[in-house]
Amino acid sequence: MGKKRKHAEASEAPKEEVAQDRPKRTLLGWKDGVPEKQNSSPVFRNREKVLVTCSRRITYRYRHLMLNVVSLLPHCKKDSKVESKESKGATLNELIELRNYSSCLFFECRKQKDLYLWMVKCPSGPSVKFLVNAVHTMEELKLTGNHLKGSRPILTFSSNFDKEPRWKLIKEMIVQIFGTPKDHRKVKPFHDHVFVFSIVDGHIWFRNYQISVPHNETDKVDRGGLDKMTLVEVGPRFCLNPIKIFGSSFGGPTFYENPFYISPNQIRALEKKKAGKYSKKVKAKTRRKMHELSNPLEPDEFADLWKD
Amino acid sequence: MFQFGLALPISNMVALRGKEFQLNEKELEDGNVGGVDDEEFESESESDPEEVAVSEPAKNAVYNKEALLEKLDDIAWPQNIEWIHKLTVDHAVEQEVDVNDDLARELAFYTQALDGTRQAFEKLQSMGIPFLRPPDYYAEMVKSDAHMLKVKGKLLVEKKKIEDAEERKKAREAKKLAKEVQAQKTKERAKRKKEDIESVKRWRKQRQQSGFARGKDEELDLSPDEEKSFEKSKKRRTGVAPADRSGGFKRKGGNEKGRKQREFREAKFGHGGRKGMKKQNTAESTNDFKGFNKDEFSASKRKKK
Numbered sequence: 001m002g003k004k005r006k007h008a009e010a011s012e013a014p015k016e017e018v019a020q021d022r023p024k025r026t027l028l029g030w031k032d033g034v035p036e037k038q039n040s041s042p043v044f045r046n047r048e049k050v051l052v053t054c055s056r057r058i059t060y061r062y063r064h065l066m067l068n069v070v071s072l073l074p075h076c077k078k079d080s081k082v083e084s085k086e087s088k089g090a091t092l093n094e095l096i097e098l099r100n101y102s103s104c105l106f107f108e109c110r111k112q113k114d115l116y117l118w119m120v121k122c123p124s125g126p127s128v129k130f131l132v133n134a135v136h137t138m139e140e141l142k143l144t145g146n147h148l149k150g151s152r153p154i155l156t157f158s159s160n161f162d163k164e165p166r167w168k169l170i171k172e173m174i175v176q177i178f179g180t181p182k183d184h185r186k187v188k189p190f191h192d193h194v195f196v197f198s199i200v201d202g203h204i205w206f207r208n209y210q211i212s213v214p215h216n217e218t219d220k221v222d223r224g225g226l227d228k229m230t231l232v233e234v235g236p237r238f239c240l241n242p243i244k245i246f247g248s249s250f251g252g253p254t255f256y257e258n259p260f261y262i263s264p265n266q267i268r269a270l271e272k273k274k275a276g277k278y279s280k281k282v283k284a285k286t287r288r289k290m291h292e293l294s295n296p297l298e299p300d301e302f303a304d305l306w307k308d
Numbered sequence: 309m310f311q312f313g314l315a316l317p318i319s320n321m322v323a324l325r326g327k328e329f330q331l332n333e334k335e336l337e338d339g340n341v342g343g344v345d346d347e348e349f350e351s352e353s354e355s356d357p358e359e360v361a362v363s364e365p366a367k368n369a370v371y372n373k374e375a376l377l378e379k380l381d382d383i384a385w386p387q388n389i390e391w392i393h394k395l396t397v398d399h400a401v402e403q404e405v406d407v408n409d410d411l412a413r414e415l416a417f418y419t420q421a422l423d424g425t426r427q428a429f430e431k432l433q434s435m436g437i438p439f440l441r442p443p444d445y446y447a448e449m450v451k452s453d454a455h456m457l458k459v460k461g462k463l464l465v466e467k468k469k470i471e472d473a474e475e476r477k478k479a480r481e482a483k484k485l486a487k488e489v490q491a492q493k494t495k496e497r498a499k500r501k502k503e504d505i506e507s508v509k510r511w512r513k514q515r516q517q518s519g520f521a522r523g524k525d526e527e528l529d530l531s532p533d534e535e536k537s538f539e540k541s542k543k544r545r546t547g548v549a550p551a552d553r554s555g556g557f558k559r560k561g562g563n564e565k566g567r568k569q570r571e572f573r574e575a576k577f578g579h580g581g582r583k584g585m586k587k588q589n590t591a592e593s594t595n596d597f598k599g600f601n602k603d604e605f606s607a608s609k610r611k612k613k
Contacts (some may be wrong), residue, residue, distance in 0.1 A: 149447070
């Protein structure tokens with residue numbers, strides 16, 4: 001298996017130059033006017049192919065989220081589950097190389113609770129590990145929106161994606177992975193949904209909206225028609241918290257580490273420690289003492305009535 | 309409205325780095341493990357020194373900007389590719405959105421999406437590419453028909469719930485009103501009755517004062533039993549069956565259940581007619597030994613012997 005060529009290289013491949021020279025044939029002979037539109041800029045062809053898979057023992061919600069993502073990306077392939085072990089990276093790399101994928105979304109579920117998402121550019125690209133929060137699948141969100149399966153989404157990014165190198169990198173990866181290639185065979189030729197990627201509070205929030213334009217306006221879209229446009233949410237919803245960015249696919253040197261990240265395990269452990277029985281009792285005792293000190297009893301006027 | 313309504317429970321589930329952390333600590337300090345009030349904790353947690361330490365960034369965190377940018381250059385698409393390949397729109401965010409305010413957050417996302425879509429559509433339009441789905445273009449959708457049916461069902465159920473609640477409320481109010489109206493009516497009726505009696509009394513007094521002058525015949529006939537005209541007359545009505553001991557005053561029909569019961573009892577125990585004939589022996593009953601146990605009788609006889 002040869003390495004996948006870079007896009008820039010692919011565009012300058014000599015093969016295409018040769019193909020260009022040949023005039024087009026019609027039924028009656030050679031066509032004279034060969035369209036020469038490509039010579040201004042090299043041909044760019046997006047050959048994105050995304051592997052979507054998950055770890056074993058994933059819970060149903062996260063699995064449904066994965067299936068939702070699969071239904072949103074016509075250029076992806078779903079594969080069988082992978083054991084979530086140390087060697088998962090090697091396994092996945094092998095799989096990716098075997099099938100010639102150019103990127104991968106790996107949903108890793110740990111302890112039946114926490115979902116991590118690996119967003120990987122293959123074979124040499126960086127990989128980002130996210131913690132996925134606030135997961136809502138399409139099924140559980142009873143939202144009224146719906147859109148064509150396989151129509152190309154419009155990707156909207158909040159402007160703070162361009163502020164820092166890490167966000168820039170993540171944005172580029174999202175554009176490549178979540179954007180559907182233009183001439184993909186499963187693509188439908190209309191645009192009726194829009195993805196929102198927005199950074200709020202250091203997390204990337206994802207939303208998916210249907211674009212609904214009143215029907216009579218569709219034939220003659222003018223400014224008026226666009227003004228009447230509304231959006232209806234389709235789902236799913238999730239929120240990505242970047243943990244680490246690695247240099248190569250599923251591993252390699254760490255380029256970025258989220259300094260604010262605290263793993264859910266740590267949070268749970270601390271919670272448990274804090275919520276222990278003993279500490280609760282101690283706290284109750286001190287609270288009682290404070291209460292008694294702050295509200296002293298009035299001296300009893302009949303206290304020494306029967307003393308004699 | 310529908311979407312936003314759904315968005316509400318999110319913030320409680322969002323485990324946001326420091327926030328959840330702070331929440332738990334504060335909660336325990338206050339000692340009320342049960343009731344969680346988010347806003348309160350948010351506002352209080354700001355001043356606590358312990359939590360500041362927790363949400364402080366880790367010092368040894370790696371952030372290799374050069375390597376990141378290099379990698380970005382590595383994977384990036386060529387700069388001069390047409391926009392149609394990317395379909396990306398950037399949206400300038402005016403101000404920071406509060407993450408825990410669900411409505412504000414969702415609104416921010418919505419405006420971003422709407423604004424982005426407008427820009428994108430303008431670009432597409434300027435390119436002259438058809439981009440909107442014609443109404444007669446049918447193809448597979450992301451959500452199946454079964455799913456959409458469920459969604460519709462849920463909407464209908466919610467609508468019905470609201471309607472039912474409104475109806476109940478209306479009925480309650482109507483009942484209250486009806487009660488008042490009824491009370492007023494009875495009051496009025498009592499008043500009228502009193503007035504009638506008063507007027508009759510007045511009239512009698514007048515007649516007495518005038519010395520029972522024979523003016524109008526009808527009035528004279530009426531006078532003896534005028535007082536009893538308000539009560540039911542005890543006289544037997546005409547056309548009443550002689551067996552009816554109530555003299556035709558018993559309500560006809562009565563309530564359905566009671567009548568049925570009566571009929572049943574009469575069929576069972578008999579009603580009217582002579583009872584004597586039923587209790588006398590006949591030739592048949594005399595010869596019928598069904599009621600006796602012959603064997604037992606003879607056995608006891610033998611024992612005695």
